[in-house]
């Protein structure tokens with residue numbers, strides 16, 4: 001039976017590159033580059049809550065790191081380091097090897113070093129902390145949106161929620177749509193390049209993890225502004241356009257969550273720069289609404305006729321009803 005230290009050595013120890021000291025001592029040691037500050041974020045994935053028992057280990061390793069890197073993207077930070085606190089019910093070598101492969105493949109793709117963590121027996125739980133760097137004046141905070149700014153979204157929302165609806169047998173997707181949506185749900189790709197490119201351009205940003213309306217609500221609240229969204233202008237994937245259940249499609253688009261796209265605000269003066277960076281990165285960026293002064297903290301969704309739509313649920317809340 002592998003000991004805790006065998007597990008750490010075999011599966012989670014890699015030579016450090018940028019860090020002064022990584023896995024194996026009481027603490028990791030590293031420093032930000034001159035002129036930069038550290039950006040730190042933690043996200044936890046709990047079995048039965050965020051993933052089902054029996055979920056593919058490699059995809060879990062990928063997703064656990066991806067959702068964390070998405071927060072660095074939303075801050076405009078460059079990813080550098082990560083720590084992993086892992087609870088597992090048993091020392092399943094094959095599970096650990098697959099999990100580590102999924103995690104390190106993504107870590108390598110984004111230049112992230114795993115520099116520490118904790119390993120314990122318990123109900124399966126994956127908690128990653130990521131550490132990035134950003135010049136403090138260029139960090140993409142939630143509190144910088146101003147009345148008159150435009151609201152932008154990368155990619156589109158709703159696909160991960162569609163995959164979940166399929167898994168829960170609320171709809172049946174065709175093979176191609178299912179493959180596309182499952183990839184969005186299980187192996188999201190964090191928008192790191194976009195976050196870096198938006199430094200000095202976006203006035204505020206957030207990653208869409210809990211639902212578009214709910215997450216824009218955080219920008220509205222922190223910035224003391226109102227956000228208006230134009231429903232007809234929201235980008236939709238082919239899978240979402242094909243969804244015959246209009247109510248479900250609306251729910252997925254506005255409140256689905258697990259999208260890991262970036263929603264951000266920018267002055268209309270910056271429109272050409274936003275469009276240029278989208279072309280440069282090969283990304284779709286869509287103007288989906290605008291920022292207003294009235295009703296601070298509110299997000300209103302308008303239909304094609306300009307009337308306010310009634311939205312059943314804004315997003316996901318672990319303690320909400």
Ligand code: ADP
Pocket residue numbers: 008012013022023024025026027083084085086114115116117118119
């Ligand atoms: P301590 O007793 O000081 O908490 P541990 O015995 O828990 O140290 O861990 C030994 C070393 O292995 C530490 O450097 C710790 O950061 C690292 N470590 C433990 N678990 C993991 C993990 N799952 N991934 C990466 N590093 C880990």
Ligand code: MG
Pocket residue numbers: 117118119
């Ligand atoms: Mg420990």
